[in-house]
Amino acid sequence: MLEIQQLVVERDGRPLRYELQLEAGQILAIQGRSGVGKSSLLSAIAGFLAPQSGRICWQGERIDPLPPEARPVSLLFQDHNLFEHLGVWDNLRLGFKGPAPEQALREAAIALEVEAQLNKRPAELSGGQRQRIALIRTLLRPEPLVLLDEPFAELDPYTRELAVRWTAERSRALGKTLLLVTHQAEEAERLSDRLWHME
Numbered sequence: 001m002l003e004i005q006q007l008v009v010e011r012d013g014r015p016l017r018y019e020l021q022l023e024a025g026q027i028l029a030i031q032g033r034s035g036v037g038k039s040s041l042l043s044a045i046a047g048f049l050a051p052q053s054g055r056i057c058w059q060g061e062r063i064d065p066l067p068p069e070a071r072p073v074s075l076l077f078q079d080h081n082l083f084e085h086l087g088v089w090d091n092l093r094l095g096f097k098g099p100a101p102e103q104a105l106r107e108a109a110i111a112l113e114v115e116a117q118l119n120k121r122p123a124e125l126s127g128g129q130r131q132r133i134a135l136i137r138t139l140l141r142p143e144p145l146v147l148l149d150e151p152f153a154e155l156d157p158y159t160r161e162l163a164v165r166w167t168a169e170r171s172r173a174l175g176k177t178l179l180l181v182t183h184q185a186e187e188a189e190r191l192s193d194r195l196w197h198m199e
C-alpha cells in the first residue's frame with residue numbers, strides 16, 4: 001500500500017497538503033485544475049521535491065528519507081526526458097539494473113506503433129512518438145510504483161486509445177501501482193480503479 005500522511009509541500013510560498021491511501025496494484029487517476037498541485041505530488045513521491053513535513057510510506061516502510069534512486073518509483077515527467085545523445089533504442093534500454101527486457105520493450109514498441117522509430121535519434125521523433133517511448137520505458141522499468149504525468153497529452157485520439165489500453169493492460173499484468181495525472185475525464189474513468197479530484 002502507498003500511504004501519504006499529512007504531507008506538506010511548499011510551492012510559491014503556499015503549502016500544498018496531501019493525504020492518500022492506495023492499495024498496491026491499483027490505478028489512481030488524478031484530476032484537478034491547473035496549478036492545484038498534481039505534478040508537485042508526483043515529484044514529492046519520486047523524491048525530487050522535499051516536503052516540509054509528513055510521511056510517504058510504501059508497503060509499510062517510509063520512503064521519504066530516501067534519495068530518488070533508492071525509491072521504488074518510476075516517473076514519467078510532462079517533458080518526457082529522453083537523452084538526446086543516445087538513440088531511441090538505447091533510451092528504452094536505460095534504467096534497468098540487470099539486462100534490459102528487450103523482448104518486452106520491442107513488443108511494447110510494436111503495440112504502440114513506434115517500432116519504426118527505434119533506430120532513430122530522439123530529435124527525429126514527433127512529440128507523440130517521444131511520449132510513447134518514454135511511457136514504455138517508465139512502465140516496464142522494475143519499480144513497482146509508477147507515476148505518469150499526462151502521458152497521453154500529445155496523442156491523437158486513435159493513438160491515445162492504443163496507449164490507454166496498453167497502459168491499463170500492462171500495468172495490471174505487471175502488478176504495478178499506478179498514479180496517473182490526466183485532464184481527460186473519459187480516459188481517467190476507463191483506465192483507473194479510483195478517481196481523485198484534487199482541490
Ligand SMILES: Nc1ncnc2c1ncn2[C@@H]1O[C@H](COP(=O)(O)OP(=O)(O)OP(=O)(O)O)[C@@H](O)[C@H]1O
Pocket residue numbers: 011012032033034035036037038039040041
Ligand atoms: N518548479 C517550480 N518551482 C516553484 N513553484 C512551482 C514549480 N512548479 C510548479 N510550481 C507551483 O506549484 C503549484 C502547483 O503546481 P503543479 O505543477 O504541481 O500543478 P499541477 O496541478 O500539476 O498543474 P498542471 O495541471 O498545470 O500541470 C503552482 O502554484 C505552481 O505555480
